[in-house]
Amino acid sequence: xxxxxxxxxFFASLFVGYAFSKKYRKRQQxxxxxxxxxxxxxxxxxxxxxxxxxxxxxxxxxxxxxLLGIDRNYISFLDQEAELSKELLxxxxxxxxxxxxxxxxxxxxxxxxxxxxxxxxxxxxxxxxFEGLTQSAxxxxxxxxxxxxxxxxxxGLFIVILLI
Amino acid sequence: MLNxxxxxxxxxxxxxKVNLNYVNEIRLRADKPIVLxxxxxxxxxxxxxxxxxxxxxxxxxxxxxxDIIFRASECSIYSVNEQIxxxxxxxxxxxxxxxxxxxxEEKGVIKTMTNYSSINIRxxxxxxxxxxxxxxxxxxxxxxxxxxxxxxPGAGKTTFLRDFIWQLSERNYAYNVLVLDERGELDLGEKGxxxxxxxxxxxxxxxxxxxxxxxxxAPNIIVTDELATQNDVEAVMYxxxxxxxxxxxxxxxxxxxFCSKQNFEKIISERVFQRYVLLSMRNGPGxxxxxxxxxxxxxxx
Numbered sequence: 001x002x003x004x005x006x007x008x009x010f011f012a013s014l015f016v017g018y019a020f021s022k023k024y025r026k027r028q029q030x031x032x033x034x035x036x037x038x039x040x041x042x043x044x045x046x047x048x049x050x051x052x053x054x055x056x057x058x059x060x061x062x063x064x065x066x067l068l069g070i071d072r073n074y075i076s077f078l079d080q081e082a083e084l085s086k087e088l089l090x091x092x093x094x095x096x097x098x099x100x101x102x103x104x105x106x107x108x109x110x111x112x113x114x115x116x117x118x119x120x121x122x123x124x125x126x127x128x129x130f131e132g133l134t135q136s137a138x139x140x141x142x143x144x145x146x147x148x149x150x151x152x153x154x155x156g157l158f159i160v161i162l163l164i
Numbered sequence: 165m166l167n168x169x170x171x172x173x174x175x176x177x178x179x180x181k182v183n184l185n186y187v188n189e190i191r192l193r194a195d196k197p198i199v200l201x202x203x204x205x206x207x208x209x210x211x212x213x214x215x216x217x218x219x220x221x222x223x224x225x226x227x228x229x230x231d232i233i234f235r236a237s238e239c240s241i242y243s244v245n246e247q248i249x250x251x252x253x254x255x256x257x258x259x260x261x262x263x264x265x266x267x268x269e270e271k272g273v274i275k276t277m278t279n280y281s282s283i284n285i286r287x288x289x290x291x292x293x294x295x296x297x298x299x300x301x302x303x304x305x306x307x308x309x310x311x312x313x314x315x316x317p318g319a320g321k322t323t324f325l326r327d328f329i330w331q332l333s334e335r336n337y338a339y340n341v342l343v344l345d346e347r348g349e350l351d352l353g354e355k356g357x358x359x360x361x362x363x364x365x366x367x368x369x370x371x372x373x374x375x376x377x378x379x380x381x382a383p384n385i386i387v388t389d390e391l392a393t394q395n396d397v398e399a400v401m402y403x404x405x406x407x408x409x410x411x412x413x414x415x416x417x418x419x420x421x422f423c424s425k426q427n428f429e430k431i432i433s434e435r436v437f438q439r440y441v442l443l444s445m446r447n448g449p450g451x452x453x454x455x456x457x458x459x460x461x462x463x464x465x
Contacts, residue, residue, distance in 0.1 A: 045242060049243040050240075050243070051238045051239070051243055052239050052240045053239060080168065080172075080235075111239070112237070112239040112242070113241055114241055114276075115241065115245040115275065118276075119241075
């Protein structure tokens, strides 16, 4: 029974460490997806003046998956099913800081509101800011992602030693 | 389509308490009452439907106007900026929004319009058979006479053109019809609306549309709306010289005002059009005042 408890606690500790590292990885992928989104917008808007909704609908599935439902939430606003709000946009995302939410919210609010030249400039501006966020998320992932796994392992081992 | 562009409270009133079949225009001006145009009469929109009492009228706001334009552009203003620069926007389904606001100009070129302050939403209506009273008078042995519809704004010239195209198809006149739909108003998008023999070029100017259309689609008849500029007139002359029959429209309220209209001297002197149909609002939009020949002699009253 004691050995079983030790094994359970060890794996629980490992899991917590892994969950933390996954959060950092998700965050990095999320901002990378926004960089890609801005690049796609810039091309689609300038090339074919494609409508915002179609751009979202035509994203490939892996890209959509990394946006964590924010695309679906925004489309529900475009379809007049809901008002555009932070609660609507970020309802399935917990890892964003308040200032990051503000930035993303303003980004979504600006979509489709101006002529081609201004919209393209705005998107390039947001692209730069999302690239900055991606870099910082990459660093956080490198620093804290692997650290979380290691910490989980160390804590697990510590529990094992303590209980043995 | 109206439900996709109007705020839900305004749409619900229009849908439930006003007969939209009789509404020609909805005018929204920032901080002013919403006005409906019904059969040429102007009346306010209130909570309980139409009202003549200003105190009961619903008011439009600047944000409401901006949101309607945003929605009408399918949430992508940049994709319709070329239309907005010309002061209008046409949605799917042929609803046309005339837009008032601040023009942004750079080096004499209009870049866009901002600070929207008013919209005139023109609701298209399909009035089946409205062209029938004069239909046979516009046909000749080969195709149709070159015909110009003369009408003041809102008197039904686009509806007439739309119905005439449909009548040709419905009566098995299998002419290749090219519809040059410069503002996206002629084709309402519903199945079979323009009949079975019509090709369409949308949102192109008359010069480009006529040249490309004649070259690529070899039409027997070209139908287009609202001739106005010298370029439009030259495009018409080009088409007429290519042996294509024409059905077009122009803004004016009488034969006399048409004859004194700028840019049209050549069309008149060379008798490009053999038939003129004059429309008015006398008995409501689409009232046919008369059909005239190339010498402006009345052949039907």
